[in-house]
Amino acid sequence: MKARAVVLEKEKHPVNLEELTVEALEPDDVLIRVHACGVCRSDRNVQMTGEMVTLPIILGHEAAGVVEDVGGSVTQVEQGDHVIVSQTPSCGHCPACVRGKPYLCVGMNPSPGGGRLTRNGEELNRYMSIGGFAERVVVHQGQAIKIDARAPFDKVCLIGCGVMTGYGAAVRTAGVVPGMTVAVFGCGGVGLSAVMGARLAGAAKIIAVDTAPAKLEIAERVGATHSITAEDPVSDIQKLMGGGVDVAIEAVGTTDAMLKAMKATLPGGTTVVVGVPSFADRLNFSPFHLLMDRTLRGSLVGSEHPPHDFPYLVDLYLQGRLPLDDLVTGTFPLDGVNTALDLLDKNTTIRSVILTA
Ligand SMILES: [Zn+2]
Ligand SMILES: [Zn+2]
CATH class of the missing domain: 3.40.50.720 (NAD(P)-binding Rossmann-like Domain)
Incomplete structure (x- = not known):
């Protein structure tokens, strides 16, 4: 299976849209058809500095979409589920997890498995274990948080980073x-x-x-x-x-x-x-x-507990109590990521959203 994804090769350079190969799933993997991914300032920071990451890398980390396939050990979600992707999967038994701070989990940081998007046989890094500027992502099941299927992806994707934070x-x-x-x-x-x-x-x-x-x-x-x-x-x-x-x-x-x-x-x-x-x-x-x-x-990330907070915030949005529509100031296709990243330097943009399906 193929997926187009946005790759940063070198800091201070524009990103490239490339066709990658989605490799076979490992037991804990979830394959997600991404529908929308917000453009966060952290994506821009990585593009301009290359700090905290290893290049080349697939950018984007505010993604939402539909589960397309799951590995043999996956129990959290199934094919067809609508999900928001979390950047902080948690193991449930490390010191941070048992103290009620799963967002500081040391057992799954960096996220194990996932990421099997390859280019000429070489696995590409994914920003925040996601790489959401892509048609498809492969993540650990702990990162795929099921939400109400009535929620519009182009709004609730923002919950994955900016809104939750x-x-x-x-x-x-x-x-x-x-x-x-x-x-x-x-x-x-x-x-x-x-x-x-x-x-x-x-x-x-x-x-x-x-x-x-x-x-x-x-x-x-x-x-x-x-x-x-x-x-x-x-x-x-x-x-x-x-x-x-x-x-x-x-x-x-x-x-x-x-x-x-x-x-x-x-x-x-x-x-x-x-x-x-x-x-x-x-x-x-x-x-x-x-x-x-x-x-x-x-x-x-707002001291987050994604399995609780993501569905809760989606419910608040659906009830009209979390006005996410006011945050989205523009939408772009996958080949418009460079434009959306440049816009972050202007003081007029709140959030741009990349539509990938
Ligand atoms: Zn972010
Ligand atoms: Zn943990």
């Missing part, structure tokens, strides 16, 4: 509960999903911060009660909130935004860093900030 940063990592005040720095796909998560969790006030007025308009539509465009939003937040917020979520990926988010929190408050910095970045702040009972922490 933002929603989870607010709900799972920060633990927003009713009545809390929340500030979200950066209103791209992740930040807007954090706004949605904070609203679903019952936040009393949600302040969206971005330099692009168009993104703030969307933020208000999906749940922000206030929006701020100022260059230095900290004093505005302090004035508006009587000193600061309970939770600040940083979804920009710069140290400047991280420090501002920290300054915007009240004593006892929590700052969650979600944005991806560059390797050379360093944070410089006085530890006295933390002495005031503040917490600074990171969040990996």
